[in-house]
Amino acid sequence: MKSLYKIALLVCIALFVSSCKDNLKPNYQYMPNMYEAVSYETYSESNAFKNGKEGQLPPAGTINRGFEVYDYPNTTEGYELAKANLKSPLDSTSVDLEKAKGLYEIYCAICHGNAGDGKGKLVTQGKYLGVPNYKDRVITTGSVFHVQKFGLNSMGSYDNQMSAHERWLVSSYVMKLKSEL
Template sequence: MKSIYKIAFLVGITILVSSCKDDAQPNYQYMPNMYEPVSYGTYSQAAVFKGGKEGQLPAEGSIKRGFEVYEYPDTPDALIAVKAANLKSPLGPLSDKEKEKAKALYEIYCAICHGNAGDGQGKLVTQGKFLGVPGYKDREINEGSIFHVVTYGLNNMGSHANQLSKKERWMVATYVMELKSK
């Protein structure tokens, strides 16, 4: 008789324990903030921004970190002004190591159209993808105008300001002037 009570008691406890367990929704949470975040969902509207906007604009007049201001705007008149001002590279003469880096940067970003010799016969031109890419010998250019064009782009050439830092753009401009003189 005692064994029947023991078995009934164990079956009752087992039923009681198993009836409280739900795999879909646990009854307890060890650290509730980890299960139910208080942060805002990605791309959702939040009441913290003025006027119910999804984000805030940067303060007026602010510039992004690492950005170096270039005083000439992206206009044809500014290019003429840069040529007239005959801007020189603030880096001065390049060391041998800097010349090698400038050559490598030129070959990566410029030679595909302008050619390794700066004659306007790069791979894309010889394959007929682009036409009318100028050679440097035929053009009235200086370091400042090259820097300006590399910064903003001109005609079919896009801007390289995101790929090259200000120093690297000046290095490429100096290298292009060396190609022009050859």
């Protein structure tokens, strides 16, 4: 008798659940665009922009966030101006020589050598020739910073690898090495 009640209860529940569905009146969807996304053609015109064709341009006179203005051009004249006029914004107490030494050993010592004598590992192996000794060069912190920013001769730019602060640290360390040679 108990099993007959159980079977009847299951049949009633199944009828109750199946009677709720009505194909003529579908249920409402919450946020239907999440279920059925509106497709857009990749390079089609859009009314999201003012002219309907391309993205908006930034206002005139604006610069990117984090962009640092550098007034010296990548020319010989710019190098000479940087050598004569560009000064480090770091004072002598804020220069962390341990960090500067670490950065120098990562980026510069492979060619210029740990002592700045132009005898790095790549030079001693014959991969590069003519890497200058800091003792023989007339350099300033401004000229070293300028060369790190743009590169010079076969040396590439380190503008993307190091921040401006790190390049100033390395420039200070190069001047320290020059005074020790």
